[in-house]
Amino acid sequence: MxxxxxxxxxxxxxxxxxxxxxxxxxxxxxxxxxxxxxxxxxxxxxxxxxxxxxxxxxxxxxxxxxxxxxxxxxxxxxxxxxxxxxxxxxxxxxxxxxxxxxxxxxxxxxxxxxxxxxxxxxxxxxxxxxxxxxxxxxxxxxxxxxxxxxxxxxxxxxxxxxxxxxxxRAGGDPRHGDHRPRVDTPTALPWGIALTAAGLAIEAYASRGAIPPGGLLPLPGRLIGSPPGVLAGWALSACGLVLSGPGLVHVCGRMLCSGRPGSLRLLSGRVLQQESQRIGRPLGVVCAVASGTYAAAKVYEASPTSPFGPLTGIGAVVVLACATVSALTAAVESRAARAHTTAALRRLGAPASVLYRAAALRTSALVIVLGPLTWVVAETATLPLVH
Incomplete structure (x- = not known):
């Protein structure tokens, strides 16, 4: 009640x-x-x-x-x-x-x-x-x-x-009214990479002879007979990307702070490191969904037919919408968590353009690191299916 x-x-x-x-x-x-x-x-x-x-x-x-x-x-x-x-x-x-x-x-x-x-x-x-x-x-x-x-x-x-x-949690509750985030360094990056590699290996092994020439990986609504090993490989790869999300965001922050950074790079890198636990997992989900979407498009592009059924469309819309809204929600939550820091910077005389440039730099760093990684995983996943 x-x-x-x-x-x-x-x-x-x-x-x-x-x-x-x-x-x-x-x-x-x-x-x-x-x-x-x-x-x-x-x-x-x-x-x-x-x-x-x-x-x-x-x-x-x-x-x-x-x-x-x-x-x-x-x-x-x-x-x-x-x-x-x-x-x-x-x-x-x-x-x-x-x-x-x-x-x-x-x-x-x-x-x-x-x-x-x-x-x-x-x-x-x-x-x-x-x-x-x-x-x-x-x-x-x-x-x-x-x-x-x-x-x-x-x-x-x-x-x-x-x-x-x-x-x-024993180390403190991350949901206090002041939105103070956890600053623990992500430690699951090696496990996420290993899980992704294992998923790709399982998919490559299971796809040998599992799909006939010119065939497709069946989706619900029209086709049947999906190879279980291929599905398991995709699932493991997706879980690996999700698990690696916080660590990858933290790595982006470390890269921005490396060398002799200026105030803009230092501010952007510190924010990414501090917010890696909050925004890393949703971004990992977005990478996994984008990788799966790209792989599915490549597989069905190599087929002479396009048997996407209505149930496949409903499932794809649900997954894509949930991943997008989750990432946007995490971004809004992260911005709210930095409200006190942003207000303090404005009181110290920092112009609004600096904050906008820092946000653009953070976004660019994430795209530069996560974009190619997602493409490599998707392309590797489709190789045993379309050749």
Missing amino acids: LALRLARGSRPLVQLRRLLVAAAAAGTGFLLLATVGHAAGHPTTAGDSLVRLLWCAAPLAATAQLAVSVARSDPAARLQRGMAAAGLGPFRLTLIAASATALTCLLGVLVSLVVFFRLRGDLGGSPTTALDADLLGAGHPVPFLGALMLLALVPLTAAGATAFSLRP
Whole structure:
């Protein structure tokens, strides 16, 4: 009840972010329901339904990432003065944030449930012609309890990820009212690089003979028979990029501060080092999504056909939108965290142009480092698939 009251009293921008989380949950829930409908309409092809369910892991993970980013930027989830005296300590604030995330995602999956049954024609009328009736299993009964249990994955996963991300830590809570960030040096960069390399190696090994000449890596909605090893390789590579994000941002900051930096380079580098934990993970997600999008485009460009189905489009929109909104939310949160420092610089007489140039320098450094890396990973991932 407290989580619902806090959600109702939030600012319009916070409400907009929650609506975006609900929309992402609705898209992911619709894909899960489409998997159930396909399984109901094709009981003899359990393998195809399993492949469709595996492809739903990407939008599910993207939705959870967006939910975590929105929860971290929610003012109601930060520890303010006087809250502890009222019984709202870090642990209870974490539970409130997780509950609010679960409620938001629950709203989205309920909308997807209504839309799914409406498109199938189960709520009256004939099945819609916008989607192939075979994709939703129209005309075949869907186990309602099983559909609800599968839909519960969305709010449970998002709430669990939120609780884990915002949990109170022994070294201090990073959600104080003054937005003080953690300044720990990222240590997961070697592990992220190793995970990415392992994913590329697994994909290269599994793709030998797994895809026929001129064939494609099947996506849900039209094609079937995806090689599990290739999917596992892509997943490991994506996880490696996400894990490497904070370390790569910290490296960018170190590069700007190397040598004999001037005030502009020093200011930009220090900000990147300080904000690496906050913006690194969302940027890693953007790199992983961009790498996967580029690889998929290259693979399907090499094929004589382009069998992108409507469910593939829905999944791609959910993943791309969640990654973009998460990165923008992290950027806004980072800017709010530096508000006191920016105000202090302005009081010392720093012109606004210096702050803009520092922001442009930080952006340029990130693009110069992360752009080629993302392209190399994507290009390496497509080599065993298109040759």
